[in-house]
Amino acid sequence: MxxxxxxxxxxxxxxxxxxxxxxxxxxxxxxxxxxxxxxxxxxxxxxxxxxxxxxxxxxxxxxxxxxxxxxxxxxxxxxxxxxxxxxxxxxxxxxxxxxxxxxxxxxxxxxxxxxxxxxxxxxxxxxxxxxxxxxxxxxxxxxxxxxxxxxxxxxxxxxxxxxxxxxxxxxxxxxxxxxxxxxxxxxxxxxxxxxxxxxxxDFIVPEIPERAGSKGKLKMVYAGLLGIAQGIYKLCQELDYTHVQFHIYGAGAEREKIQTLISNNSELDIIYHNEISRDKLHEALLSYDLTIIPLLNRIYGSVPSKIFEYARLGLPMIYFGGGEGESIIKDYRLGWVAEAGNYNDLNTVISRVNPSDLKLNNRNRIIKIAIENFDxxxxxxxxxxxx
The missing domain is CATH 3.40.50.2000 (Glycogen Phosphorylase B;)
Known part of the structure; x- marks a missing residue:
């Protein structure tokens, strides 16, 4: 041995x-x-x-x-x-x-x-x-x-x-x-x-339940570290909430600032869920329409691991960070890409999401891609x- x-x-x-x-x-x-x-x-x-x-x-x-x-x-x-x-x-x-x-x-x-x-x-x-x-x-x-x-x-x-x-x-x-x-x-x-x-x-691929799409606003989720590099605080300020309700899971340096922003601005359609275990998070993520993977600045060499984890969950993604991660999203058709640092482009991308791309057949397609390519x-x- x-x-x-x-x-x-x-x-x-x-x-x-x-x-x-x-x-x-x-x-x-x-x-x-x-x-x-x-x-x-x-x-x-x-x-x-x-x-x-x-x-x-x-x-x-x-x-x-x-x-x-x-x-x-x-x-x-x-x-x-x-x-x-x-x-x-x-x-x-x-x-x-x-x-x-x-x-x-x-x-x-x-x-x-x-x-x-x-x-x-x-x-x-x-x-x-x-x-x-x-x-x-x-x-x-x-x-x-x-x-x-x-x-x-x-x-x-x-x-x-x-x-x-x-x-x-x-x-x-x-x-x-x-x-x-x-x-x-x-x-x-x-x-x-x-x-x-x-x-x-490395986890068992869940069975994605048949679910009705969200009526009205899209339910978009971010789960992970609330640190400087991710830029979630700025994202909360820049999102156009006409088309989206934003859910947040996690902890980190920006948590208190985000919680204060939410409590002081009731017009922002943001729901903070705190930090939960990975198993419970996987179960919770299945209830959302799509997720966002942001980086405040494009970081050379960085490929967020969330790409591969969310693909295995069949969760459509909006990637907002540039670099190699952006290429992976495009090449494997895992979701949408917004120009890094361009919040106007991000809001435009969100407004143009086709509800048919959030349905079960597309989620199963993403899971199949993950099984074949991210093993x-x-x-x-x-x-x-x-x-």
């Missing part, structure tokens, strides 16, 4: 795309007869506070679904203060160094990036000719931070670029969740071994063969 260690910043019971992606990878490898262990911080995302069941602990180890999980101490914070965020990352890096010093590390290690500093710590201390380092890159930092306005091209940015290149250079294999990520890595290290590893979901097991088999 081959042992593999996965190092990640996010893991259940935390929610979100990153947590789900790593959980499915760990579970999939375990089912393929790998002995899987996971290194992750004590749960704290997205609140920035250690979850109640883990408070006061320096370390927590458990075996769940035959996977050994080591949860390490972190100074948890989701503060906008860059220094506090840096301290949080450095604290987890310190915990990783402590773990590496006192524990035997498997010959195969999968490291999640970003965060860059955590990935750097892992690559720096574990790189060895006798060990295979697999770097799983889900977003291109620091480029993404620059496009989001979090960074400026100064000394700190150049330092992060050097860290990024160090991580790629010393990885034996780089997994990228988009072709843009793969192309970026290849532009820096043309001979680097890479593999396109999308964030495909988690086939992708994992190809990755295992490569590894």
């Amino acid at each position: 081959i042992s593999v260690l996965i190092i990640t910043n996010y893991f259940p019971p935390e929610t979100g795309a990153a947590s789900n992606r790593i959980f499915h990878l760990a579970e999939g490898l375990q089912k393929h007869n790998y002995k899987v262990s996971v290194l992750t911080p004590l749960p704290n995302y997205p609140t920035g506070q250690i979850f109640e069941n883990y408070k006061g602990k320096f370390k927590s180890s458990s075996i769940e679904n035959n996977i050994t999980i080591h949860r390490l101490w972190i100074y948890a914070s989701n503060s906008k203060n860059k220094l506090l965020r840096l301290i949080a990352m450095l604290s987890y890096s310190f915990s990783l160094f402590w773990f590496f010093a006192w524990n035997k590390i498997p010959k195969t290690v999968i490291i999640q990036s970003p965060p860059l500093l955590v990935a750097f710590t892992s690559v720096f201390f574990l790189r060895s000719k006798k060990r295979k380092i697999i770097l799983n890159v889900s977003d291109l930092w620091p480029i993404a931070g620059l496009e989001l306005g979090a960074f400026k091209k100064n000394f700190s940015y150049k330092l992060l670029e050097k860290i990024e290149r160090f991580n790629y250079k010393h990885a034996d294999l780089v997994l990228g969740q988009s072709n843009e990520i793969i192309n970026h890595v290849k532009s820096l290290f043309p001979e680097k071994d890479t593999f396109l590893y999308r964030n495909y979901p 988690f097991d086939k992708q994992l088999d190809a990755l295992i063969e490569k590894v």
Whole structure:
């Protein structure tokens, strides 16, 4: 039995795309007869506070679904203060160094990036000719931070670029969740071994119930992180509610601003449902006409995992973020595309949605496309063969 260690910043019971992606990878490898262990911080995302069941602990180890999980101490914070965020990352890096010093590390290690500093710590201390380092890159930092306005091209940015290149250079294999990520890595290290590893979901495809279309307004839903990159607060302000009722599920930095906006503007047809479990969310999503996948700014390398999850649910999508995600929506005919950042175009697209495209036959068509093209097991088999 081959042992593999996965190092990640996010893991259940935390929610979100990153947590789900790593959980499915760990579970999939375990089912393929790998002995899987996971290194992750004590749960704290997205609140920035250690979850109640883990408070006061320096370390927590458990075996769940035959996977050994080591949860390490972190100074948890989701503060906008860059220094506090840096301290949080450095604290987890310190915990990783402590773990590496006192524990035997498997010959195969999968490291999640970003965060860059955590990935750097892992690559720096574990790189060895006798060990295979697999770097799983889900977003291109620091480029993404620059496009989001979090960074400026100064000394700190150049330092992060050097860290990024160090991580790629010393990885034996780089997994990228988009072709843009793969192309970026290849532009820096043309001979680097890479593999396109999308964030495909792994759940049983539900039976879509026959349902009557909404009378009057379309019921449009957003579910996920209410962070700066998604721009849900601005979206709430810019939508034309003549044709749509907007439903929101999730938590994050913009939640309070969104709730305040709703309470102070009763004319906005917005309903906030808080955050619910993934299973309950899947069930709830089936009752909506369509969903929206927005990004405040087009982020090079980013392909929202919601595309693949919603396709498996048969949920028609409006994509409002540009880049590679836009191409996937168009190529597989999964819904509609509005020009990134153009809210007038978005409102026009919504007003022109044909109700016939929301019916059961089209939803089943989308599910069929997802089963044929976004299959988690086939992708994992190809990755295992490569590894």
